[in-house]
Amino acid sequence: MTTTTLAVLVPLLPFLAAAAGLLLGRTLPGFVRPLAVLPTLAALALAVVVAVRQGGGRSIDAATELTPTGSVPVELALHIDGFAALVAVLVCVVASCVQIYSTAYLRDDPRYPSYAALVSLFTSAMLVVVYSGDLIVLLVGWEVMGICSYFLVGHYWETPEARAASLKAFLVTKLGDVPFLIGLFALAVDAGSFRITTVLGAVASGGLDHPTLIALLLLAGVAGKSAQFPLHTWLPDAMAGPTPVSALIHAATMVAAGVYFVARLLPVFTASGAALVVLAVMAAVTMTGSALAALAQDDIKRVLAYSTIGQLGYMTGALAVGDRGAAVFHLLSHGAFKALLFLAAGVIIHAAGTNSLAEMSRMKDLRDRVPDAYWTMTVALLALAAIPPFSGFFSKEAVLGAAEHAATGHAEAIPSSAGWIVLVAGLVTALLTAAYATRLWLLAFRGRGAEAPDHGRQPVAMNAVLWVLAIPSLAFGLTVGVLPRWFDGRSLTPTLTTSVLGTGVALVGGLVTYAAWRHTTALAARLPLGAVVAHPEAGGGIVEAEAMAAHAAAYGDVAYVPDPADPGRLLLGPLHRHAARGFHVDAVYSALFVRPVTAAASLVRFLDREVVETYVRGAAALPDWLGRAVRRAQTGNVQTYLSALLAGTVVLAIAVVLVATAGA
Amino acid sequence: MHLAYPAVLSALLFCTGLYGVLARRNAILVLMSVELMLNAVNLNLVAFDVWLSKAARDTLHSGQALTLFTIAIAAAEIGIGLAIVLAVYRGRGTSDIDKLRDTAESPDDGPDGSAPDASAVAVTDEKAEATA
Amino acid sequence: MNTLAAAATQTHGFLSPTGVEIAFLLVGLATFGAAIVTVTTRQLVHAALWLVVTLGGLAVEYLLLTAEFIAWVQVLIYVGSVVVLLLFGLMLTRAPIGRSPDADSGNRWAALTVAVAAAAALVWVVVDAFRTTWVDLDGAAQGTTAVTGSILFQHWVLPFEALSVLLLAALVGAIVLSRKSDRTANTAKTATTARTREGNR
Numbered sequence: 001m002t003t004t005t006l007a008v009l010v011p012l013l014p015f016l017a018a019a020a021g022l023l024l025g026r027t028l029p030g031f032v033r034p035l036a037v038l039p040t041l042a043a044l045a046l047a048v049v050v051a052v053r054q055g056g057g058r059s060i061d062a063a064t065e066l067t068p069t070g071s072v073p074v075e076l077a078l079h080i081d082g083f084a085a086l087v088a089v090l091v092c093v094v095a096s097c098v099q100i101y102s103t104a105y106l107r108d109d110p111r112y113p114s115y116a117a118l119v120s121l122f123t124s125a126m127l128v129v130v131y132s133g134d135l136i137v138l139l140v141g142w143e144v145m146g147i148c149s150y151f152l153v154g155h156y157w158e159t160p161e162a163r164a165a166s167l168k169a170f171l172v173t174k175l176g177d178v179p180f181l182i183g184l185f186a187l188a189v190d191a192g193s194f195r196i197t198t199v200l201g202a203v204a205s206g207g208l209d210h211p212t213l214i215a216l217l218l219l220a221g222v223a224g225k226s227a228q229f230p231l232h233t234w235l236p237d238a239m240a241g242p243t244p245v246s247a248l249i250h251a252a253t254m255v256a257a258g259v260y261f262v263a264r265l266l267p268v269f270t271a272s273g274a275a276l277v278v279l280a281v282m283a284a285v286t287m288t289g290s291a292l293a294a295l296a297q298d299d300i301k302r303v304l305a306y307s308t309i310g311q312l313g314y315m316t317g318a319l320a321v322g323d324r325g326a327a328v329f330h331l332l333s334h335g336a337f338k339a340l341l342f343l344a345a346g347v348i349i350h351a352a353g354t355n356s357l358a359e360m361s362r363m364k365d366l367r368d369r370v371p372d373a374y375w376t377m378t379v380a381l382l383a384l385a386a387i388p389p390f391s392g393f394f395s396k397e398a399v400l401g402a403a404e405h406a407a408t409g410h411a412e413a414i415p416s417s418a419g420w421i422v423l424v425a426g427l428v429t430a431l432l433t434a435a436y437a438t439r440l441w442l443l444a445f446r447g448r449g450a451e452a453p454d455h456g457r458q459p460v461a462m463n464a465v466l467w468v469l470a471i472p473s474l475a476f477g478l479t480v481g482v483l484p485r486w487f488d489g490r491s492l493t494p495t496l497t498t499s500v501l502g503t504g505v506a507l508v509g510g511l512v513t514y515a516a517w518r519h520t521t522a523l524a525a526r527l528p529l530g531a532v533v534a535h536p537e538a539g540g541g542i543v544e545a546e547a548m549a550a551h552a553a554a555y556g557d558v559a560y561v562p563d564p565a566d567p568g569r570l571l572l573g574p575l576h577r578h579a580a581r582g583f584h585v586d587a588v589y590s591a592l593f594v595r596p597v598t599a600a601a602s603l604v605r606f607l608d609r610e611v612v613e614t615y616v617r618g619a620a621a622l623p624d625w626l627g628r629a630v631r632r633a634q635t636g637n638v639q640t641y642l643s644a645l646l647a648g649t650v651v652l653a654i655a656v657v658l659v660a661t662a663g664a
Numbered sequence: 665m666h667l668a669y670p671a672v673l674s675a676l677l678f679c680t681g682l683y684g685v686l687a688r689r690n691a692i693l694v695l696m697s698v699e700l701m702l703n704a705v706n707l708n709l710v711a712f713d714v715w716l717s718k719a720a721r722d723t724l725h726s727g728q729a730l731t732l733f734t735i736a737i738a739a740a741e742i743g744i745g746l747a748i749v750l751a752v753y754r755g756r757g758t759s760d761i762d763k764l765r766d767t768a769e770s771p772d773d774g775p776d777g778s779a780p781d782a783s784a785v786a787v788t789d790e791k792a793e794a795t796a
Numbered sequence: 797m798n799t800l801a802a803a804a805t806q807t808h809g810f811l812s813p814t815g816v817e818i819a820f821l822l823v824g825l826a827t828f829g830a831a832i833v834t835v836t837t838r839q840l841v842h843a844a845l846w847l848v849v850t851l852g853g854l855a856v857e858y859l860l861l862t863a864e865f866i867a868w869v870q871v872l873i874y875v876g877s878v879v880v881l882l883l884f885g886l887m888l889t890r891a892p893i894g895r896s897p898d899a900d901s902g903n904r905w906a907a908l909t910v911a912v913a914a915a916a917a918l919v920w921v922v923v924d925a926f927r928t929t930w931v932d933l934d935g936a937a938q939g940t941t942a943v944t945g946s947i948l949f950q951h952w953v954l955p956f957e958a959l960s961v962l963l964l965a966a967l968v969g970a971i972v973l974s975r976k977s978d979r980t981a982n983t984a985k986t987a988t989t990a991r992t993r994e995g996n997r
Contacts, residue, residue: 650910670857743881762902
């Protein structure tokens with residue numbers, strides 16, 4: 001088979017699996033698991049073959065036009081360069097892991113068939129985004145991901161949190177998608193085509209008339225999809241979905257799509273210095289703010305969610321300094337270790353029966369209950385904190401190196417201010433990242449107090465997946481010498497200055513957190529906490545859903561627990577309360593948009609009820625009265641009718657005679 | 665003779681019959697009034713026929729021929745009319761025209777008009793009342 | 797117009813009526829009066845008898861207009877059969893003998909208004925149109941049996957035959973309508989018993 005055929009099959013297989021799963025899921029429950037796992041694995045194999053054949057050489061382009069579509073043609077086009085090939089492999093790896101993990105995690109879930117089909121569809125849509133060479137086809141995958149995330153985040157739709165979170169995820173990403181669509185049209189009009197290759201060619205020859213406008217419009221969509229400030233608020237709430245969905249959304253699909261899109265069209269953005277500065281500021285605000293918020297969260301999954309936002313900030317930062325190689329490198333390594341973090345967090349939640357770090361810190365020996373999760377999560381957290389030699393170190397240093405490169409003015413067409421912003425914010429975030437990673441690890445695995453409940457060993461499917469993902473988290477950095485062949489060719493090897501600086505601040509962050517934890521952990525015994533899950537023996541999905549439903553009821557907030565033993569409280573001081581609530585961005589949105597819209601809606605409702613309907617009722621009442629009046633004439637007495645008829649006849653006859661004689 | 669005499673008499677008789685048709689309650693009296701009206705028309709036809717035949721404008725005597733036809737038709741009409749009145753009287757026990765109000769909408773009918781049902785109910789009520 | 801009318805009145809003035817006109821007028825008044833009584837009397841059988849007077853008066857008017865054949869047909873059919881039929885109808889529907897207070901419906905005043913208005917309009921129009929028209933009644937009679945028979949069977953044969961079909965249809969229709977089926981017979985029985993009971997009460 002040609003590489004093109006293989007590449008077409010990669011998104012097609014999960015799509016067919018999704019269609020089959022949705023059609024047959026109820027009637028043939030025995031086929032659901034193979035249908036979920038096997039096509040994804042096959043797609044993984046094909047994606048690997050495509051990546052090997054592509055080999056970082058010339059990009060593979062193929063296009064067919066199904067039907068003429070007006071002035072700007074829309075084509076089914078493939079554009080596979082090194083970025084696309086490698087990101088597709090990452091998507092398939094994570095999707096396969098998530099599917100395998102889900103077979104065990106959601107084993108008791110009655111809605112597993114539709115869940116698996118939606119995950120397959122989600123994967124397929126992301127692969128379309130990755131491989132597509134046409135912006136409209138890319139947009140199709142982009143929007144399908146949006147609707148799939150709506151369904152998957154709302155998987156536990158019985159809980160109000162999940163319902164609200166799915167709606168929020170959908171609306172906030174759509175809010176970004178509207179300017180994104182306009183930006184795509186503007187880009188296509190300027191370039192005369194939706195084909196990425198043509199667009200890039202037009203950019204290279206300076207053919208764009210409004211690069212800043214287009215770049216800013218596109219950035220809105222990217223910010224929505226990749227959860228960048230100010231459209232990041234949906235991501236922490238999206239934790240209401242099942243843990244594997246979080247892993248999928250955070251690691252490989254959805255949020256990666258935005259970064260990947262900018263990487264694909266980077267020349268469009270670098271054509272506008274203003275857009276790059278905006279991108280850099282956006283990245284800086286996102287990464288520092290989210291890292292502070294992560295340090296204050298109590299829900300283990302919300303910590304990871306904010307960390308995802310921060311790591312995405314690194315990627316957009318790398319893009320802001322014009323180095324898409326570093327961005328995609330970080331995307332790949334982050335995809336691996338963040339998927340691992342989420343899946344391990346799922347195991348821990350299942351074992352501990354709670355998603356609250358405050359409660360985990362009051363459990364002894366949780367790490368002995370879940371040794372696989374303990375070790376793999378340790379690896380992933382070290383990668384997250386960018387400690388050498390784990391993968392996160394190399395990718396993050398690549399980003400910082402690129403920022404330093406731009407800050408010192410060595411990069412062409414990149415404002416050095418963007419470089420400085422990204423570099424400083426990146427270093428601060430490195431410190432904070434190490435701090436919250438340490439806090440997470442200490443609270444989850446170094447708890448003291450009552451024995452952790454023992455539910456026996458976790459399913460093999462879940463543990464095996466963790467170890468599979470631990471390999472790239474541990475060793476992906478070794479590819480740092482090979483990767484530039486797939487990318488733009490720019491070296492990704494860490495430079496000495498940023499390595500020393502980055503690792504140094506990370507170590508400082510970790511050590512300070514450790515010290516704070518030593519100081520506060522004694523307080524844990526004074527304030528016992530603990531919510532009990534009703535069905536600790538059930539499957540992971542049910543335990544998680546119950547834990548989430550219990551959290552807000554027990555502590556009054558999904559993200560906040562008044563726990564004096566939390567080292568984050570000591571470190572953040574007065575900031576802690578605000579950070580735990582995501583710096584009140586939600587409240588600001590609520591005041592700025594939600595309440596005016598609600599007020600306008602009630603005004604419209606009032607106008608409709610009281611004004612419009614009055615006219616409608618009046619229009620009905622007048623004929624009604626007339627009808628009643630006419631009805632009185634219908635006595636049923638034939639003589640009355642006849643009298644009226646003859647009276648009318650006489651009147652008419654007299655009138656005719658009068659008219660005739662008057663004329664004579 | 666002036667034509668005005670029979671013409672005016674015809675008009676007056678016609679209007680008398682008209683009053684009878686509109687004012688009488690008993691159906692047979694109404695039929696009598698109809699006969700009056702028909703006769704008024706007949707008188708008109710005959711008078712005009714005589715006038716026009718004398719003036720040689722009409723040689724077919726169509727007025728008289730039509731009068732004969734009208735008389736025949738009136739006879740048929742009175743037969744059929746009486747048969748109908750008798751049938752109604754057998755069915756309802758009355759031949760009063762203003763009691764035959766089945767086509768009227770009763771006040772408790774809905775706006776969408778379930779008049780046939782209501783009238784059926786009314787009829788059965790009447791019958792039940794009659795048998796009681 | 798005025799001169800024409802003056803000329804007409806000179807030859808045949810209203811103030812100098814002929815004998816035929818006087819006879820016509822007197823019989824017409826009687827006929828009209830009988831008609832008024834027919835539609836106003838409260839005794840139903842009397843109404844039928846006054847109808848006989850009206851129809852007979854009309855027959856006389858036909859004679860005065862020299863339409864002999866129609867006059868006799870009028871006497872035969874109307875006075876002879878139609879009135880008898882009506883009397884039968886009154887009896888079969890058990891019309892009360894004597895004064896019945898509810899012979900007129902509540903529609904009376906509307907009916908009177910309509911009738912008077914129609915009469916005024918018609919009389920006005922007719923007088924206005926025909927006040928000078930003179931019908932010459934001298935010479936050969938216009939409505940003898942010979943004349944009527946010849947024109948009826950020379951020029952009006954086809955309508956005459958069609959009329960016979962109509963009469964046949966009316967005959968069949970009247971029989972069908974008045975025939976008692978079992979169901980209607982039962983209802984009629986109950987209805988009549990009910991009516992007699994009400995009458996007793």
